[in-house]
Amino acid sequence: MTSIARERSLGEQFPRLAANGGLDAPELQRLRARARRFAEEHLRPRALEIDRRTGEEPGWFDWNLVRAGAEHGMLSFLIPKPDGGAGGLATQAAVVMEELCAACPGIALIFGAHALGISPLLLGGPSQWDGVLAELVASECTGEPQLMACAITEPEAGTDVEDPDLLRLARITSHARRVPGGFRLSGTKRFISNGSVARWITILMPTDPRHAAETWTCFLVDTRSEGFAVSRVEHKMGQRACPAAELTFEDVFVPAERIVGREADGAAATTIVLACSRPPVGAIATGIARGAYERVLDWLHEDPTAKGLLERQHVQLALADMEEEIHLARQLYMDAATELDHAALGDAMSHPVVRSLAHVPASIRGRAPVRGWLHSDRARDATIALLHRTTSEHAVTRSLALSSMAKARGGDVAMRVTGAALELAGLRAGPVRAELEKLWRDAKLTQIYEGTNQLNRLEVYRGLCHEETIQCLPPLRRIHPDTDGKTRTNAHAHAHPDADTDRNASANGDGGRS
Numbered sequence: 001m002t003s004i005a006r007e008r009s010l011g012e013q014f015p016r017l018a019a020n021g022g023l024d025a026p027e028l029q030r031l032r033a034r035a036r037r038f039a040e041e042h043l044r045p046r047a048l049e050i051d052r053r054t055g056e057e058p059g060w061f062d063w064n065l066v067r068a069g070a071e072h073g074m075l076s077f078l079i080p081k082p083d084g085g086a087g088g089l090a091t092q093a094a095v096v097m098e099e100l101c102a103a104c105p106g107i108a109l110i111f112g113a114h115a116l117g118i119s120p121l122l123l124g125g126p127s128q129w130d131g132v133l134a135e136l137v138a139s140e141c142t143g144e145p146q147l148m149a150c151a152i153t154e155p156e157a158g159t160d161v162e163d164p165d166l167l168r169l170a171r172i173t174s175h176a177r178r179v180p181g182g183f184r185l186s187g188t189k190r191f192i193s194n195g196s197v198a199r200w201i202t203i204l205m206p207t208d209p210r211h212a213a214e215t216w217t218c219f220l221v222d223t224r225s226e227g228f229a230v231s232r233v234e235h236k237m238g239q240r241a242c243p244a245a246e247l248t249f250e251d252v253f254v255p256a257e258r259i260v261g262r263e264a265d266g267a268a269a270t271t272i273v274l275a276c277s278r279p280p281v282g283a284i285a286t287g288i289a290r291g292a293y294e295r296v297l298d299w300l301h302e303d304p305t306a307k308g309l310l311e312r313q314h315v316q317l318a319l320a321d322m323e324e325e326i327h328l329a330r331q332l333y334m335d336a337a338t339e340l341d342h343a344a345l346g347d348a349m350s351h352p353v354v355r356s357l358a359h360v361p362a363s364i365r366g367r368a369p370v371r372g373w374l375h376s377d378r379a380r381d382a383t384i385a386l387l388h389r390t391t392s393e394h395a396v397t398r399s400l401a402l403s404s405m406a407k408a409r410g411g412d413v414a415m416r417v418t419g420a421a422l423e424l425a426g427l428r429a430g431p432v433r434a435e436l437e438k439l440w441r442d443a444k445l446t447q448i449y450e451g452t453n454q455l456n457r458l459e460v461y462r463g464l465c466h467e468e469t470i471q472c473l474p475p476l477r478r479i480h481p482d483t484d485g486k487t488r489t490n491a492h493a494h495a496h497p498d499a500d501t502d503r504n505a506s507a508n509g510d511g512g513r514s
């Protein structure tokens with residue numbers, strides 16, 4: 001389907017990219033072109049049909065779309081290059097999501113939720129590099145792709161599990177009980193995108209329900225494990241192609257080495273994951289708004305029922321308003337993603353130690369002693385120490401606030417632009433009306449998931465208006481050799497006395513009021 005809305009270059013969409021060449025633009029161009037091709041060939045032609053089908057049958061899922069996405073690299077662009085992925089960060093995720101969502105936000109969410117499921121693994125350090133990430137890439141190549149999901153929300157806790165302070169007050173009912181060799185997970189998670197189709201789920205649960213915030217821990221769960229069940233798939237209003245499921249865990253065993261990061265670091269990990277995932281949600285919203293704008297523009301130019309409307313000033317003003325809103329939403333998500341990738345987290349990902357470890361062939365990393373070390377407490381502590389050396393709580397708090405701003409404003413723009421497009425088209429628009437109506441339904445979710453807009457705006461207040469610094473990095477821990485030769489950790493210490501905290505201190509200045 002050709003569109004009258006001219007294809008814009010990356011430089012036109014993000015003038016700063018053309019001006020400073022600061023991002024790896026050619027690679028980004030190629031990724032964006034792949035996403036656009038996938039969207040045009042597979043998403044837009046099937047968007048209405050799949051929306052209708054999943055509206056009638058919420059559990060129905062089209063694996064052919066996932067296979068087609070895998071062929072275009074849509075499942076692995078976030079996976080580090082040594083594992084066979086494209087090594088993308090928030091910027092790449094955002095650019096891909098805008099392209100897919102301009103065509104169909106529901107199908108796009110399958111790939112977005114998959115990326116969200118991967119994010120905690122990227123932050124979990126070298127212990128996560130082999131195993132599941134490599135398996136995901138391999139599955140993409142074999143034509144039997146595997147999907148991921150991320151499960152945070154519970155029946156009694158939604159907004160409150162998306163914020164480290166609110167988590168202390170949340171009514172958490174799930175529990176990961178320590179047993180020999182690992183943990184047994186029990187409880188219910190709700191509204192989990194891809195939950196009913198994912199092979200692997202990154203999930204957050206406390207190891208001590210009396211101190212949920214202090215023991216909130218990320219686990220990697222194999223959904224083929226005994227005790228795991230999909231108890232419900234929701235009837236959705238929008239973004240229906242991606243199922244949102246209720247998941248039940250009844251004593252599901254997870255081996256200790258499948259803790260992502262370290263035990264009790266889950267609150268900080270969630271904060272960082274949300275900082276990374278909100279710019280792409282801003283991009284989802286921008287894509288939805290763009291999709292509505294492009295469709296109404298096509299209709300105004302081409303459809304006989306719209307004849308003469310383009311000459312009317314109120315129509316021109318409405319179109320200019322949409323163009324303005326979309327451009328602003330796009331700049332917000334790119335600001336947030338750029339700051340995150342370059343100022344807040346990029347240094348950790350491109351650190352020479354990480355790069356050199358990544359060059360160790362997977363065959364050597366897979367050997368028992370190396371693998372044992374990668375999964376050890378020392379390696380996990382070293383990952384956190386690296387994070388403290390390359391970023392600061394101040395930088396991550398600021399990034400979270402910018403990401404939250406992009407997410408909240410993007411969601412509002414998506415609602416306004418889809419609504420305005422529908423109003424312009426009115427009852428005369430014929431077939432395009434169904435597409436606009438779907439995009440309006442799709443838009444609503446962008447104000448809800450990844451924390452509601454209210455919560456996101458509280459993050460903006462906290463990080464930018466009040467310049468508060470929240471504790472969003474997992475604490476440094478020192479491994480103490482015991483007299484009996486074993487080791488123990490000062491698990492609840494918040495700072496390593498000898499740690500390189502200069503960067504935190506200087507970055508905080510007197511603005512850090514944590």
Ligand SMILES: Cc1cc2nc3c(=O)[nH]c(=O)nc-3n(C[C@H](O)[C@H](O)[C@H](O)COP(=O)(O)OP(=O)(O)OC[C@H]3O[C@@H](n4cnc5c(N)ncnc54)[C@H](O)[C@@H]3O)c2cc1C
Nearest residue numbers: 150151152153157158159191192193244449450451452454
């Ligand atoms: C279709 C769909 C897909 C989803 N996918 C996922 C997923 O993949 N993984 C996952 O973990 N979760 C997912 N979610 C859950 C989503 O993140 C939550 O719905 C969201 O965080 C809101 O939580 P809640 O629904 O419990 O609403 P509530 O927390 O009950 O909020 C209700 C209202 O109260 C307001 N409110 C609540 N607390 C405060 C406060 N402290 N200050 C100000 N206002 C407040 C909220 O802003 C909102 O307007 C999904 C949800 C939906 C609907």
